[in-house]
Amino acid sequence: MKQFHNFINGEFVATGKTFENRAPANNRVIGLVHEAGQSEVDAAVAAAHAALKGEWGRMSVVRRAELLHAVADEIHRRFDEFLEAELADTGKPRSLASHIDIPRGAANFKIFADIVKNVPTESFQMATPDGGTAISYAVRSPLGVVGVICPWNLPLLLMTWKVGPALACGNAVIVKPSEETPATATLLGEVMNAVGIPKGVYQVLHGFGPGSAGEFITKHLGVNGITFTGETRTGEAIMAAAAKGVRPVSFELGGKNAGIVFADADFEKAVAGITRSAFENCGQVCLGTERVYVQRPIFEKFVAALKASAEGLKVGPSHEPGVNLGPLISAEHKEKVLGYYAKARAEGATVVTGGGVPEMKGEFAEGHFVLPTIWIGLPESAAVIREEIFGPCCHIAPFDTEEEAIALANATDYGLATTVWTQDLGTAHRVAAAIDVGLCWINSWFLRDLRTAFGGSKASGIGREGGVHSLEFYTELRNVMVKL
Numbered sequence: 410m411k412q413f414h415n416f417i418n419g420e421f422v423a424t425g426k427t428f429e430n431r432a433p434a435n436n437r438v439i440g441l442v443h444e445a446g447q448s449e450v451d452a453a454v455a456a457a458h459a460a461l462k463g464e465w466g467r468m469s470v471v472r473r474a475e476l477l478h479a480v481a482d483e484i485h486r487r488f489d490e491f492l493e494a495e496l497a498d499t500g501k502p503r504s505l506a507s508h509i510d511i512p513r514g515a516a517n518f519k520i521f522a523d524i525v526k527n528v529p530t531e532s533f534q535m536a537t538p539d540g541g542t543a544i545s546y547a548v549r550s551p552l553g554v555v556g557v558i559c560p561w562n563l564p565l566l567l568m569t570w571k572v573g574p575a576l577a578c579g580n581a582v583i584v585k586p587s588e589e590t591p592a593t594a595t596l597l598g599e600v601m602n603a604v605g606i607p608k609g610v611y612q613v614l615h616g617f618g619p620g621s622a623g624e625f626i627t628k629h630l631g632v633n634g635i636t637f638t639g640e641t642r643t644g645e646a647i648m649a650a651a652a653k654g655v656r657p658v659s660f661e662l663g664g665k666n667a668g669i670v671f672a673d674a675d676f677e678k679a680v681a682g683i684t685r686s687a688f689e690n691c692g693q694v695c696l697g698t699e700r701v702y703v704q705r706p707i708f709e710k711f712v713a714a715l716k717a718s719a720e721g722l723k724v725g726p727s728h729e730p731g732v733n734l735g736p737l738i739s740a741e742h743k744e745k746v747l748g749y750y751a752k753a754r755a756e757g758a759t760v761v762t763g764g765g766v767p768e769m770k771g772e773f774a775e776g777h778f779v780l781p782t783i784w785i786g787l788p789e790s791a792a793v794i795r796e797e798i799f800g801p802c803c804h805i806a807p808f809d810t811e812e813e814a815i816a817l818a819n820a821t822d823y824g825l826a827t828t829v830w831t832q833d834l835g836t837a838h839r840v841a842a843a844i845d846v847g848l849c850w851i852n853s854w855f856l857r858d859l860r861t862a863f864g865g866s867k868a869s870g871i872g873r874e875g876g877v878h879s880l881e882f883y884t885e886l887r888n889v890m891v892k893l
């Protein structure tokens with residue numbers, strides 16, 4: 410049986426207290442994960458501070474950037490191992506992980522290595538009251554030891570999205586992967602050793618949230634900042650932990666994202682775009698569209714086309730050719746999603762397609778597969794329109810005017826992302842300005858330029874990461890004023 414150890418001070422550490430890691434595709438146990446306790450967290454924090462005082466803390470930016478490029482190259486060299494590890498943990502389609510998760514996992518190191526080498530800080534000259542001059546300049550120093558608490562939906566991608574910039578800025582990180590997906594974070598420890606990242610700079614502690622590694626890391630006063638991606642409620646708990654010691658947080662949280670399709674949209678592209686935004690990664694993407702608003706003249710045609718598109722998606726295990734949708738991450742999550750499928754029916758939805766589980770053969774009958782699902786006919790107060798489901802499903806409702814579409818899209822506590830489909834530039838810009846979200850895609854979805862700001866407003870997050878915005882969180886900016 411595969412064992413997933415903690416990675417502390419450059420060594421793989423067993424704790425003897427293990428929990429099972431199961432494959433979502435067939436629910437079989439594929440590994441045992443060694444849970445970190447308070448003593449492992451204390452050891453990791455001490456090793457991280459030692460790294461900051463040692464070679465890592467003294468290393469030039471240029472050398473750090475070289476090492477991070479080497480990390481990316483080593484991920485590419487071991488691409489198939491990372492791919493297999495991610496597929497086993499998540500069950501997602503091979504095509505998705507090989508085109509998005511693993512390449513982005515590597516790219517996240519290169520992009521931030523290049524950014525830290527090239528981004529300037531500010532400098533001002535001013536006249537002083539005595540007729541002289543003073544110059545101010547800003548310098549960045551690392552935040553220190555950063556706790557990186559990760560979810561399971563895009564394990565390597567979302568973890569390196571934080572670890573890449575944190576290390577580029579000279580910090581040491583303690584990563585807590587999701588208990589559902591321990592593999593790629595652990596494998597990355599081998600990569601760090603292979604390329605010569607000093608001990609204690611990258612560490613991995615396995616476990617759960619409350620009463621386990623997640624809580625112990627976030628409560629540890631030796632952890633100088635916490636970056637977290639996950640549920641909004643978990644964000645509230647971590648924020649309370651971070652209040653002790655007034656430690657900074659960066660949060661990428663949940664969403665209940667709207668898609669808006671105007672009657673003048675390129676119809677085929679809009680259908681293909683919403684098919685992706687509603688169903689990709691089995692709907693387990695924080696940016697996914699669970700509420701679709703379609704302008705009335707094309708409403709019926711759009712519902713019929715999205716139904717046909719959803720029914721054309723192939724549900725199955727990673728290795729089967731042509732698979733579009735893998736399983737949900739766990740039995741617990743499947744129960745939650747199917748609970749919403751039942752709630753939608755109970756609240757009077759018309760089920761356009763799906764609403765249950767597909768027939769799977771052999772071992773895959775035990776997997777956490779569900780059907781892509783579309784509803785219409787619910788009032789905006791319905792649970793499946795208000796609450797984040799994180800499954801392959803959406804509700805479609807008609808709208809008449811631009812103002813109505815904006816009001817519907819904004820009527821949520823969340824504010825992460827939206828996708829708008831129109832061929833009218835004026836409409837596109839007006840809607841983008843009026844929607845209260847951190848990310849607005851026009852005629853596209855999940856199109857990423859890693860130099861841009863990423864994050865959510867309202868209950869969807871605190872702060873922005875990406876490009877120079879990541880440097881704002883992962884460094885302290887010190888102003889030096891020189892009287893000449």
Ligand SMILES: NC(=O)C1=CN([C@@H]2O[C@H](COP(=O)(O)OP(=O)(O)OC[C@H]3O[C@@H](n4cnc5c(N)ncnc54)[C@H](O)[C@@H]3O)[C@@H](O)[C@H]2O)C=CC1
Nearest residue numbers: 559560561587617618623624639640643646661662663695
């Ligand atoms: N805004 C964004 O960029 C993204 C947001 N998400 C959100 O993540 C959620 C799905 O991911 P999950 O892993 O289920 O989220 P989760 O919040 O349950 O868990 C995320 C991580 O937090 C840890 N954790 C849980 N309770 C904790 C506590 N009290 N203290 C410290 N650590 C704790 C977990 O062990 C896990 O590693 C969805 O709500 C989704 O919207 C997911 C991906 C991206």
Ligand SMILES: O=Cc1ccc(S(=O)(=O)O)cc1
Nearest residue numbers: 562566570694695696857863
């Ligand atoms: O699921 C949430 C999610 C997906 C992608 C990214 S990013 O592309 O790394 O910015 C962040 C969060």
